[in-house]
Amino acid sequence: MERGCATPRDGRPHQVPIQAIFQLPHGSVVTYRLDTSSWAPEWILVDHELDLLPYRALITTLAHAEHSVSSLLAAAGAAGGQVVYRPSSPRPRPDRTCLPPPLTPPARPPFGSLSAYLRHTPEARQAIRVALAQPLPHPPDAPLVCPPLGADPGLVGTAFDYALRFVVQGLHPEVLPTRGPLVARYAAFQMNRDQVLAAVDEAEHTLGEVVDGLPFGERHARAAVVLASYEVVARTGLFQGLAGFVPAEAWRDVLALVRAVPLEAFRAEQQLILNPHFPAAGRFGGADADLLVDDILIEVKATRHLRLRGEYLQQLSAYLVLDRLAGIRGSDLPVRRLGVYYARHGVLHVLPVRDAFRPGLLPQLVTWFDESLPRARPGK
Structure with missing residues (x-):
């Protein structure tokens, strides 16, 4: 003093x-x-x-x-x-660039999801860019082992997300993972309820065979595509006529992607959370990630380009902010590493949080979002 x-x-x-x-x-x-x-x-x-x-x-x-x-x-x-006591000489501090001023928080989320918020809020993207360390290491060079087969990329990507969750769960028969409800079920609000729930239940049961130890095969790839087709309806309200339809190039693509997964990279020692949910996500309008393996928050990308794109970093940074604001449901560990899994290359690229952000700026970023987003409702 x-x-x-x-x-x-x-x-x-x-x-x-x-x-x-x-x-x-x-x-x-x-x-x-x-x-x-x-x-x-x-x-x-x-x-x-x-x-x-x-x-x-x-x-x-x-x-x-x-x-x-x-x-x-x-x-x-x-x-x-x-x-x-103050040191005899001032403690050197890293050079910092200021984040933009916080926004005036609206009464309610102006957009329906985290991705929409980032897309329509340039100030949020700027805040993340300032906080991130530069340059960040790009993923190592690797061949394209699963070239696209011509199916709709969004359908294949969502189907592979489902498939990967069941495959990873099957790696941990001794662990009861935390898993939220399948988004595909929400298509019941858009279509015939009994039809949707019957189709989703059957597909989930089929993929459950992988959890029980059956090798992932054509039937399971088809089931993953079925779930993806209903999730598209749930999220957009569109393409109801294609729900349950399984193009051959789609299930073959999913099967190839599953066979390229480096299974050891997804083995958990302490916790496994499939489709992690954030209690603070309602302040964005909604958000859910792909996988949390121990303290690694993983986003899955089925792109043919092996690049660490800015949009991936923005998405992962926003997830990290949500974790710092109110944690992840069912998780006992704070997120300490961020990961991008490049499914078409079989590469999991991991960035330690301490290296991904400039010194001192992650707390500022958390505070920036806390002050710019709608207030959390009591009990939420």
């Missing part, structure tokens, strides 16, 4: 703290100016994302505390940190 002279009413000067320097549990150092009751310079100095919540707790505590040495020490202890 730094101190300065003040003259109380009795005329005798004594030392009072002018600013307090707090070290948070994960190493971040923040400074509080007692003379102005302000943080210098606000929350920019939070270097580690896990210090964001302790930092907010510290702000709240000091807002209602006396400015005495004992209260400062108590506030630091309550936040899991400590009060430290």
Whole structure:
């Protein structure tokens, strides 16, 4: 703590703290100016994302505390940190570029999904670009082992997502994975309810054979395409006449993609969550990811291009923000690694979170979205 002279009413000067320097549990150092009751310079100095919540707790505590040495020490202890003295020379800090100002949060989500929010909100994309480290490593060179066979890319990609979840679940017979409801079921709100549920139940039962140890074959690839066709209806309300139809080039493509999966890369040691759901996703209008294997949040891409595209990084960064805001349903671990699985190359490219963002900017990014999105409803 730094101190300065003040003259109380009795005329005798004594030392009072002018600013307090707090070290948070994960190493971040923040400074509080007692003379102005302000943080210098606000929350920019939070270097580690896990210090964001302790930092907010510290702000709240000091807002209602006396400015005495004992209260400062108590506030630091309550936040899991400590009060430290300023080093003899200022601690060097990394060069930073400021994020754009937060947006005025709307009363309700203006778009129906995270991807639509990012597509229509250039300020959000800019905030993510500023926070990301540059340059990020691209995936290693690898041959195209599963060239597209001519089926609709969206249908094949969604079908492979389903297939991969059942295949990965089959790798862990001793683990009860967390899995949300199949999106394909929601087509029942668009079409004949009994028809949809019967078709989805049958396809899910067929894919369940893979979980029980049966090798993935043509029947299972067809079932995955069936689920994908109903999910298209559920998400768009369109193409109802194609629901349940399985083009040959689609199921053959899915079968080839499954056979190219490097199974060892998807083995979990602590937890497996299929189609992860985020409690804070409603603030975007909805969001769900593909896989969470231990602490790796994986997005699956069935593209023929082996590139780390900006849109992939934006999507994964937004998922990470949701994890930092309210976690992932059923997960006991914070996301520590981000992954993109390039299905047509059989390559899982993993980026540690600590390397993917510029020092100190992930907490800022979380705060930017927290201040720019609609408020979370109680109980949500």
